[in-house]
Amino acid sequence: MSGISRRKFLCATVVGGAMTTLGSVCGKGGKAWASGSFEGYPEGMGVLVDLTRCIGCRTCEAACNKEQKLPEPDQPFNDQSVFNTKRRTDESHYTVVNKYDAGQGPVYRKIQCNHCNEPGCLTSCFVNAYTKTKEGAVVYNSKVCVGCRTCMVACPFNIPAFKYSSATDPVIKKCIFCHETRLKNGLPPACVEACPQAVLTFGYRKDLVKLGHERIRNNAGRYVDQIYGETEVGGTGWMYLSGVPFEQVGFDTTLGNEPIISNVKDFLSTVPMVLAIWPALFSGIHLLATKGKDHGSGHGEDDHVKNEKEEPRP
Amino acid sequence: MHTVTITICGILLTLLAAFIQPVQAETLPDKITIESLKDLYGPVTFGHAQHIARERDCAVCHHHTNGAPASQEKCLRCHRGGHEVKSMGCKSCHEKQPFSAEQVNGKFKNNLQFHQDKPGLKASYHLSCIGCHKQKGAGPVACVDCHVLTSSGEAFYRAGKNAPDPNKAGKTGHH
Numbered sequence: 001m002s003g004i005s006r007r008k009f010l011c012a013t014v015v016g017g018a019m020t021t022l023g024s025v026c027g028k029g030g031k032a033w034a035s036g037s038f039e040g041y042p043e044g045m046g047v048l049v050d051l052t053r054c055i056g057c058r059t060c061e062a063a064c065n066k067e068q069k070l071p072e073p074d075q076p077f078n079d080q081s082v083f084n085t086k087r088r089t090d091e092s093h094y095t096v097v098n099k100y101d102a103g104q105g106p107v108y109r110k111i112q113c114n115h116c117n118e119p120g121c122l123t124s125c126f127v128n129a130y131t132k133t134k135e136g137a138v139v140y141n142s143k144v145c146v147g148c149r150t151c152m153v154a155c156p157f158n159i160p161a162f163k164y165s166s167a168t169d170p171v172i173k174k175c176i177f178c179h180e181t182r183l184k185n186g187l188p189p190a191c192v193e194a195c196p197q198a199v200l201t202f203g204y205r206k207d208l209v210k211l212g213h214e215r216i217r218n219n220a221g222r223y224v225d226q227i228y229g230e231t232e233v234g235g236t237g238w239m240y241l242s243g244v245p246f247e248q249v250g251f252d253t254t255l256g257n258e259p260i261i262s263n264v265k266d267f268l269s270t271v272p273m274v275l276a277i278w279p280a281l282f283s284g285i286h287l288l289a290t291k292g293k294d295h296g297s298g299h300g301e302d303d304h305v306k307n308e309k310e311e312p313r314p
Numbered sequence: 315m316h317t318v319t320i321t322i323c324g325i326l327l328t329l330l331a332a333f334i335q336p337v338q339a340e341t342l343p344d345k346i347t348i349e350s351l352k353d354l355y356g357p358v359t360f361g362h363a364q365h366i367a368r369e370r371d372c373a374v375c376h377h378h379t380n381g382a383p384a385s386q387e388k389c390l391r392c393h394r395g396g397h398e399v400k401s402m403g404c405k406s407c408h409e410k411q412p413f414s415a416e417q418v419n420g421k422f423k424n425n426l427q428f429h430q431d432k433p434g435l436k437a438s439y440h441l442s443c444i445g446c447h448k449q450k451g452a453g454p455v456a457c458v459d460c461h462v463l464t465s466s467g468e469a470f471y472r473a474g475k476n477a478p479d480p481n482k483a484g485k486t487g488h489h
Binding site (some may be wrong): 053055057059062063065066072073074075076077078079105119184187188192193195197198201203204210211214215218219252 | 436437455457
């Protein structure tokens with residue numbers, strides 16, 4: 001009796017172990033295929049931002065405000081006093097320019113959604129409110145959004161902003177690459193068109209990577225030999241060139257090259273395995289553990305029945 | 315026969331010289347008025363003659379296009395002997411719509427063409443003017459040094475009479 005249950009247990013353990021190994025092998029294989037190698041849609045568009053050219057005129061901010069029909073700003077768009085603080089994107093500003101003092105002269109840095117190849121916001125959203133379009137834009141659908149704000153935590157660049165003024169009707173506000181009004185019609189975003197200094201170069205992402213490296217090579221000493229966003233978090237649609245080290249002008253240089261989803265992919269791949277294997281494994285253990293007991297209690301029951309039967313006798 | 319040919323050649327050469335001379339004179343404007351952004355800003359007048367007198371070298375702004383050797387080393391690889399073009403105006407090379415579908419789709423399609431990273435017309439003015447003025451520490455560099463906002467420009471920048479009410483400030487979003 002105990003021989004059979006041990007055989008059963010060993011069998012269950014071996015099967016379970018095999019499946020665990022298989023699962024983890026598949027998981028590893030899946031990871032290698034899915035992350036770090038997706039370079040965005042081949043026809044995806046992007047923008048190369050050249051910080052060495054920006055003069056902080058804020059025309060991009062004004063153009064964005066007009067194109068996206070955003071609320072009136074607190075200060076005029078030609079007011080330079082906003083550079084006294086480091087601003088962030090919010091529900092009424094999809095893009096902001098900040099000023100940094102980095103050695104020789106001020107450096108201005110425009111921030112907006114970087115339209116990642118594998119967006120953290122998209123992969124973290126459990127209602128699929130985000131879409132990476134074939135043109136390269138990361139767009140958002142407020143109709144399905146439940147306002148959990150996980151995307152705000154998942155974004156490595158702190159871009160999605162919650163519309164706190166309408167908390168009962170949750171809406172996330174962020175740059176959508178002018179997808180609806182321009183990008184899908186083959187036009188550059190409003191900020192790119194408005195920029196007087198060609199800080200912003202619009203084109204196919206694959207061309208911009210090439211262009212960025214050529215610009216670095218052809219202007220010796222002008223640039224740091226890196227395109228920020230070429231590989232960061234799996235690559236972004238908006239990429240940056242800088243004349244000073246990126247960390248000096250507010251860039252997070254510790255993000256690594258893996259998409260945000262890779263941080264949780266290992267964990268998430270174990271979830272189905274845990275759900276499938278653990279019940280079988282623990283059922284096996286339970287069977288083994290209770291088989292003897294069943295046997296014992298069976299005897300006990302028999303004894304009890306015997307006793308019961310015997311009880312009325314005296 | 316021989317004298318007739320010489321005479322005809324002579325007449326043709328004279329005509330050619332007469333034709334070329336005034337054209338060159340015409341293409342050297344003293345002042346250039348730029349009003350491509352006239353809906354936002356008043357026209358900007360560029361003192362061409364003033365810059366010629368100061369710089370004396372066309373290549374500073376016009377690269378290799380007047381036939382003189384290029385000034386930058388990266389250009390010398392191809393334009394050591396200069397490369398004269400028909401029209402030296404900025405707009406003959408720098409596109410008004412640098413991000414049109416045609417421009418964007420044509421990028422890196424011609425492997426023999428070096429000039430893939432050419433700024434558009436508006437950017438070529440600004441990069442050239444501001445870049446040089448900053449380098450030399452002379453000349454206008456700030457937006458308002460050249461540009462006067464029109465009323466639609468004020469609406470665009472939410473400036474002047476379209477400036478936001480300071481009492482309402484701080485009601486939208488967080489900073």
